[in-house]
Amino acid sequence: MIKIIFFGTPQIALKSLEYLYNSENIEVSAVVTQPDKPAGRGHKLTMSPIKEFAINHSIPVFQPKSIRKEPEIQEELKKLNPDFFVTFAFGQILSQEVLDIPKFETINLHASLLPKYRGANPIQRAIINGDKETGICTMITELGLDCGDVCKKITIPISEEMNCEELCEEISEKSPKLIEETLLGLFNHTIKPEKQCEEGVCMANKLNKEETEINFERPANEIHNLVRGIYKSPSAYFKHNGKIIKVMKTCVCEGKGTPGEFVEVTKEGIKVACGKNCIMLIKVKPEGKGEMPARDWYNGLKK
Numbered sequence: 001m002i003k004i005i006f007f008g009t010p011q012i013a014l015k016s017l018e019y020l021y022n023s024e025n026i027e028v029s030a031v032v033t034q035p036d037k038p039a040g041r042g043h044k045l046t047m048s049p050i051k052e053f054a055i056n057h058s059i060p061v062f063q064p065k066s067i068r069k070e071p072e073i074q075e076e077l078k079k080l081n082p083d084f085f086v087t088f089a090f091g092q093i094l095s096q097e098v099l100d101i102p103k104f105e106t107i108n109l110h111a112s113l114l115p116k117y118r119g120a121n122p123i124q125r126a127i128i129n130g131d132k133e134t135g136i137c138t139m140i141t142e143l144g145l146d147c148g149d150v151c152k153k154i155t156i157p158i159s160e161e162m163n164c165e166e167l168c169e170e171i172s173e174k175s176p177k178l179i180e181e182t183l184l185g186l187f188n189h190t191i192k193p194e195k196q197c198e199e200g201v202c203m204a205n206k207l208n209k210e211e212t213e214i215n216f217e218r219p220a221n222e223i224h225n226l227v228r229g230i231y232k233s234p235s236a237y238f239k240h241n242g243k244i245i246k247v248m249k250t251c252v253c254e255g256k257g258t259p260g261e262f263v264e265v266t267k268e269g270i271k272v273a274c275g276k277n278c279i280m281l282i283k284v285k286p287e288g289k290g291e292m293p294a295r296d297w298y299n300g301l302k303k
Contacts, residue, residue, distance in 0.1 A: 002187050003027045005082045005102070009034045009048045012172045013088040016109065017053055019176030020086070025184060029080045030060040032067065034091050068095040077101050084183055087141065088175065096143060106141040107182055111171050113153060114139060115196040117204035118146035123171065124164050125204040128229035130221065133157050136171055138182040140193050145203075149193035151182045161251075163231035207234075214238040216260040219276035220252045235285065241301075248291055249283040262298070269294040 006017050006028055020026045031054040039046040047055075054061045062077070064070045078101050085106040087094070099106050112122035113135040126134040135155040140148040154174055158167065185191030207230065214223055214236050227236045227250045235246040238260075257263045257273030264271040269282040281294035 001025065001027050002084065002183050003029050003080070003082045004084045004086050004183065005030045005032060005077060005080060006050070007032045007085060007087040007090040008050045009091045010089050011049045012111075012168050013109075013175075014049045014053060015172045016086075016088050016176040016179055017050055020180060021053075021057060021059070023180055026180065028059055029082055030062060030077065032062045032064070032073075032077075032090070035063045035065055064092070067092055067098055071097075074098060074101065083187065085141075086179060086183070088179070094141065099141060099143075104186060107151070107179065107186070108139050108141045108146075108148070109175050109179055110137050110139055110146055112204065113137065113155065114146060114150055115198065115201040117202060119204040120206045122204040123167055124207065124229045124233075126229075127158060127162070127164055127167065128225050130225045131158055134167070136175055136178060138178055147196060149195050151186065151191055151193045152178055154178055161228070163228040164233065165231055212236055214247065216272060216279075217275045220274040220279040221277070223274060223279050224250050224252050243287040245287065245297070246285040247281055247283075248285055251280045251282065253278050253280050265295060265298055267295070270298050 002025060004020065004026055006020065008017060017028070017031070021028045031050055033048045033050040036045040036047050038044065051061050051063070062073050064073050067073060074097060082102045084104050085102045087106060088109040094106065110122065112126065114137045117125050133155055135153055137153040138151040139146070140151065142148040156170055156174065182191065212230060212234055214226065227247050230236055231248065235248065237244050237246045239245070253271060255263050255271055255273065255278035257278070259273055259275055261273045262270055263273050263278055269280045271278045271280050283291055284294045284297050285291045286297055
C-alpha cells in the first residue's frame with residue numbers, strides 16, 4: 001500500500017482524490033488544501049471541494065496559509081511518514097523543506113503537454129491560442145516552475161467549440177488513473193521520468209484584466225477563442241452604452257463591416273464585424289442581469 005498526502009483545492013482535483021481514496025493500492029493519509037474563503041453574495045466562509053470530501057471521509061485536513069512558512073504543519077506531515085505527496089491545483093508553491101518530506105517524491109499533475117504552458121493558466125491559454133490539442137502530465141516537482149522530469153502524459157483534443165469549463169471536465173476525468181499509474185510505476189521502479197526538452201518552453205501566465213476585454217479589431221477566430229478560453233472565469237466582455245456585456249457563446253461567420261458594428265440580427269444571434277470576418281454573439285450576460293440569448297438582449301435595447 002502506497003501512502004500519500006494529497007494537496008489540492010478546486011473542483012478539478014476532486015475526482016482524483018476520490019479515485020485515489022478508493023484505490024486498493026493507495027492510502028490517503030491526509031489532505032492539504034487552501035484555507036476557507038468567503039464566497040457568494042453573503043461572503044460566507046466556504047470550504048474547498050477537497051476539504052469537504054476529506055471531512056466526509058474522516059481524512060485529516062491541513063489548511064496552511066503558506067505551507068513554506070508553517071513548520072508546525074510540516075512536522076505533522078512528517079509524522080505521517082508518506083511515500084509521496086500528490087499535488088493537483090493546490091495553489092501554493094512548495095519549499096525544498098516540504099519537498100523533502102515524502103520518502104520518494106512529490107508528484108504534480110499539470111494540465112498541459114510540458115514543456116508547453118508552464119505556469120498558472122495552461123487550460124485557458126491553450127484555448128485562447130487556438131491550439132487543437134493539449135494534455136496532462138504527471139511530473140516530479142522541483143523548485144523551478146513546472147520544470148521537473150515528466151513521468152507520464154496523455155494528449156487531449158480541443159474541438160473548435162470546446163470551452164475552458166468543458167476542457168477542465170475532460171482533464172478532471174482523465175487525471176485520476178494517470179496519477180495512480182504514476183505512483184505505482186515510481187514505487188515499483190517501472191517508470192523512468194524523462195527530463196523536459198528546453199526547446200518549446202512557453203509560459204501560461206495569469207490573465208490580466210486588459211486581456212479579457214474584446215477588441216473587435218482582432219480577427220473573429222481570435223475573439224471566439226478568447227470567449228471559449230475564459231468562459232465564466234472571468235468571461236470575455238465588451239462595453240455597450242457604458243455597461244459591461246459579458247459574452248458567453250459565439251461562433252465565427254463570414255461578413256464585413258466596421259469593427260464593432262452590429263451588422264445583422266438573426267435567429268441565432270447578433271453578427272458583429274471584426275478585423276477579419278464576423279463574430280456571432282449567441283449568448284451574453286449583460287451587467288446586472290442573468291445569461292440570455294444575445295438577440296433578446298439586443299431587442300431589449302429598443303424598449
